[in-house]
Amino acid sequence: MSIGKEFSVARSRAKVKRRLKAIVEAARPAITKEMASAASEVVTLMRRLVPVASGTLRDSIDWTYGNPPATRATGAFRPKGEVGDSRSVVSIYAGDDDAFYARFVEFGTQGGPAGKKVRDASGRKRKLRRTHPGTDAQPFFFPAWRAKRPEIKKRIRKAQRKAVKKAMESGK
Structure with missing residues (x-):
């Protein structure tokens, strides 16, 4: 293989990488919107399933992009680790400083x-x-997530496919 062809392959590879990156950036808003919609639905279901005494635990169930807000509550459900790109991850959480007992309700004592x-x-x-x-355990968090997960996966995949097709057709 000659040196000229190697440079041509390297240029083509760089061009493909740029194109793929542009497609990802063009598709991201649609995918983010679908993730937000799905998270809202899961939170709504969790709030319907949670047993209510004072409403504190129900009101602590929410979602956010990236990492959930910090809390001193050890019984709160929080994903572990740090999130790199905060718009690529949606965190659904239950429990805060006032509703520290979320874990006790979910799993029992x-x-x-x-x-x-x-x-x-x-x-x-x-x-x-x-x-x-x-x-006794009164699960509300994981049953809601397990019930919605297959539907959410399908919706996000569909949004991904649609957004990528649109980005490919637009020639960005």
């Missing part, structure tokens, strides 16, 4: 065995006085 003898931190034996019977 185990009752404390009253009267059981255990060793405390200093090594002494003592009798447990806990009488909390525990709570």
Whole structure:
């Protein structure tokens, strides 16, 4: 192979890369819009499924682009890790500083065995006085997500295909 042909292949490769990047950028708004619509639907379903006592937990269920807002609540549902491109990821979350009990509602709690003898931190034996019977799980978060996930995947794929076709036809 001659040197001239190698430069030609390198130029073609660069041109294809530029074209693909332009297609992705042209398709991104349509895909982002569809992701936002899907997230709103999932949040609406979660809010309908969550058991309501005071409404605090229901009101804490929301979505955002990128990482969810920070909270001190250890019982809140939050995706782990950092998000690179904040418009490519939608985070749905439940629980905040006031509704710290989101995880307890979703998965339930185990009752404390009253009267059981255990060793405390200093090594002494003592009798447990806990009488909390525990709570049954009342799932709202993951059932809503699992119910909507297949439909959401189809809709986002359809939006991707449509946006890429449109970008390819426009010649951007």
